[in-house]
Amino acid sequence: MPVFNNKDITLHYATFGDKDKPALLFSNSLGTSYQMWQPQIDVLQNAYFIICYDTRGHGQSSAPKGPYSIEQLGQDVIDLLEHLDINKAFFCGISMGGMTGQWLAINHPERFHHLMLCNTAAKIGNEAAWLERAQLVRAQGLKPIADTAASRWFTPSFIENNPAVIKQLSDTLAAGSPEGYASCCEALAKADTREQLKNIEVAITVLAGEQDPITTVSDGQYMVDRIANARLATIDASHISNIEQTQVFNQLIQQYLV
Known part of the structure; x- marks a missing residue:
């Protein structure tokens, strides 16, 4: 798969579809x-020229020593x-990817x-908790986080009925940097x-999971209330809604990113 060497980062990315179609860039959690x-x-x-990438520090992208910033x-x-000579694109990001989308x-x-800013908030969690998690991971690695990730990401019924999906995502997290x-x-x-948020003028769809305990529907409504050209859509899912409710998620993309 292609990589893009840029400044302090080697960014791993992949593209799918016809470049003459509208570009749609996805940003991971x-x-x-x-x-x-x-x-x-x-x-x-078949409908978009899809661009996906591994956020710095994730997947096959490099992990230069941090801390990172949302600006980076x-x-x-x-x-x-x-690098791809794309002047203008649609964007869909989830959780951290949704925060990246807000900066953009x-x-x-x-x-x-x-x-489309999915399962995200203008301020996700609190600073102390994030810094504690960073300290834990540097000391103990990612396995303790991976062992409990599913309960933060999905509803109990999805976890019970989709063990292979849960294992794949948990293994990816545990093997990360x-x-x-x-x-x-x-x-x-x-x-x-x-x-x-009041300075955002571009069209925004905020997608909130009705069962998401991390970034709630109220968090999504807060954003929509402060962005001039924004709408709220909800989905019957927890935090990783694009996997838990794939069909509905895809329909919402096709409905709004046109």
């Missing part, structure tokens, strides 16, 4: 890789679009037709768009 988007790639690559995560996206909407609205994960935790510790 904390502790996953671009392959979390396979249920979307499979269905949507966002600038990686802009640099990748430049604030700082580079001219590069996007419409951004502790430094990369911790450095992204430090980016999330500082990331806070609450005072900047």
Whole structure:
């Protein structure tokens, strides 16, 4: 798969479909890789030119020593679009990827037709908890986080009925870079768009999981109330909604990212 050597990072990415179709860029959540988007790639690559990448510190992208910042995560996206000669794209990001999308909407609205910000918030969690998690991961590795990830990501019924999916995602997290994960935790510790949401002018869809305990429907409504050109959509899922409710998620993309 192709890589893009840029500044301090080697960014692993993949593209699918016809480059003459509208570009749609996906941004992964904390502790996953671009392959979390396979249920979307499979269905949507005939309608879009799909661009996926491993966020710095994740998957096959390199993990330079952190801490990282949300500005770095966002600038990686802009640099990748430049590398691919994509002037304007649709965007879909989940959790950390949704926070990256907020930075992009604030700082580079001219590069996007419409951004879908999924299972995210203007401020995710609190700084102390993120810094504690970063410290834990650097000390003990990712296995303790991976062992409990499913309960944060999915509803109990999905976990019970999809053991192979849970194992694959948990194994991906456990095999990741502790430094990369911790450095992204430090980016999330500082990331806070609450005072900047009012400056977003590009079209936004906020997608919230009705059973998401991490980034709630109320968090999504908070964002929509402060963004001029935004709508809220909800989905009967927990935090990783694109996997838990693939069909509905794909329908929402096709409904709004046009």
